[in-house]
Amino acid sequence: MKKAIISRLLNSQSPPFLKPHYYRDRSLFAARNGRFLSTGSEKVDGSSTLEEAERVEFTPPKEKLLVLGGNGFVGSHICIEALAHGLDVSSLSRDLLSPDSLGNAMNGVTSVISCVGGFGSNSYMYDINGTANINAIRAASEQGVKRFVYISAADFGLVNYLLKGYYAGKRSTEKELLDKFLHGGVILRPGFIHGTRRVGSLHLPLSIIGAPLEMVLRHAKLLTHLPLIGPLLIPPVNVTSVAKVAVRAAVDPAFPRCVVDVYGILQHSQRNPA
Structure with missing residues (x-):
């Protein structure tokens, strides 16, 4: 009964x-x-x-996002975007060439966005754009981080040869990311990123040049296939657009493992979040 x-x-x-x-x-x-x-x-x-x-209501744990290079131009905008979405955000800007310190920083983190990069001699550019990011990717993989987004750079043809260390480091990082994160690795390849950039006490309005060029070149994709000068006609992209797509790629499990070029960034940044 x-x-x-x-x-x-x-x-x-x-x-x-x-x-x-x-x-x-x-x-x-x-x-x-x-x-x-x-x-x-x-x-x-x-x-x-x-x-x-x-009557029990289950509240899923809040996503914990770690932004590498969060004090920089792109990184600071990513932090602002992530906080606006209610994420638990932390930033790490110390030397990433020492992998020993990365393990603790990754503890409890669900996703990572790396904006680490820089210019200098070829050896320095490879270290900061390549080795530092590779160390972070390996540490994140070992700690069980679910998703990793890397802010890389678009190819600019002849410019690549002038900045060999820069691009060699970027591409080595991309390879490592796709090897270690078979499902949650996303690479963004913007070109010139514009917005208001702070350098010390100065505020540089990069959008004065970048915004008009973006408006014109975003609809001229075929021109980028021209010999020699084609890659130089890749449209600039606003830093806010990069931040929006980076955060979405970091927390949205439906966002595929892929390389997103500047046109993809422009497209995804205009989509309303689900």
Whole structure:
């Protein structure tokens, strides 16, 4: 008789998470008074009723995002964008060439965005654009980070040869990322990034040049295939657009593992978040 009553209760119009096929022997339901109802035991506390269990609301843990190079031009905008979406954000801007310090920084992190990069001699550019980011990718992989987004750079043809260390480092990082993150690795390849850039006490309005060029060149993709000068006609992109796409790629499991060029950045930045 009791079994028949319990069977009718479980198959009534209860919320889906109370139906028999939604739980197994190890599943636990938290009751309002702090006790737990387990299907793995035949004994159930009589004071813990199904009505109490129905009132429990599960709040998923907040995404924890680590931004590498968060004090820089792009990184600071990514932090602002992530905070606007209610994410738990931390920033790391210290030397990433020492991998020993990265493990603790990755603890509990669900996703990472790296904006680390710089210019100088070829050896320095390879270290800062390549080695430092590769160290971060390996540390993130070892700590079980789910998603890793890397802000790389578009190819500019002849410019690549003038900045060999810069581009060699970027491409080495990209390869490492795609090797280590088979499902959650995303690479963004913007060209010239414009916006208001702060250099010391100065604020450089890069959009004075960048915004008009973006408006003109974003609709002239075919020109980028011209010999020699084609890559130089890749449209600039606003730093806010880069930040929006980077954050979305870091937290949206539906965002595919891929390389996103400047046109993809422009397209994704105009989409409303789900």
